Amino acid sequence: MCLNDHLTHKIPLTTQRSFCWHCGHVLAWFDLIPIVSALLTKSRCRYCQHHYGYTYVLFECLGGIIGTWLFPDPELWLIALCLFFLALEDWDQQTIHANLLCPWLAYLVWTRWETPQLLVVGMFALICLWLIYVRHALGSGDFHVLMVIGLVSSPMILALTL
Numbered sequence: 001m002c003l004n005d006h007l008t009h010k011i012p013l014t015t016q017r018s019f020c021w022h023c024g025h026v027l028a029w030f031d032l033i034p035i036v037s038a039l040l041t042k043s044r045c046r047y048c049q050h051h052y053g054y055t056y057v058l059f060e061c062l063g064g065i066i067g068t069w070l071f072p073d074p075e076l077w078l079i080a081l082c083l084f085f086l087a088l089e090d091w092d093q094q095t096i097h098a099n100l101l102c103p104w105l106a107y108l109v110w111t112r113w114e115t116p117q118l119l120v121v122g123m124f125a126l127i128c129l130w131l132i133y134v135r136h137a138l139g140s141g142d143f144h145v146l147m148v149i150g151l152v153s154s155p156m157i158l159a160l161t162l
């Protein structure tokens with residue numbers, strides 16, 4: 001979520017500590033404890049009292065639950081993190097940095113080489129490309145996301161995802 005905020009507001013990742021988006025005050029370490037800090041401050045900035053909502057708390061809880069659930073499978077865990085980041089980015093900007101998934105897609109294709117799943121996903125990729133470039137019914141960022149989901153799940157899950 002922090003990475004998404006920085007990319008959305010074009011803030012350098014290396015030079016800024018977390019700060020209040022309303023007053024600009026740099027947050028102390030105890031303001032950044034996931035879930036606990038937001039609950040103790042009632043989701044308000046301690047300096048300007050601006051209410052920033054419970055979105056962070058909700059996503060921190062969901063991230064914890066999903067992360068714990070997927071933790072035994074590091075591949076799925078990393079994919080869930082990437083897709084969660086892209087979902088937040090899509091929510092904020094209606095666009096995503098889908099190219100971040102390209103190295104991951106290459107890895108997934110490499111590990112699934114010579115499997116029937118790759119053939120199914122390849123055929124699905126052709127349909128997606130037709131929907132993107134001929135019918136303009138999908139965004140180009142959807143292609144990367146759908147390919148990743150297709151390569152890590154069954155055809156039934158991919159169909160349900162659609």
Ligand SMILES: [Zn+2]
Nearest residue numbers: 020023045048
């Ligand atoms: Zn503030």
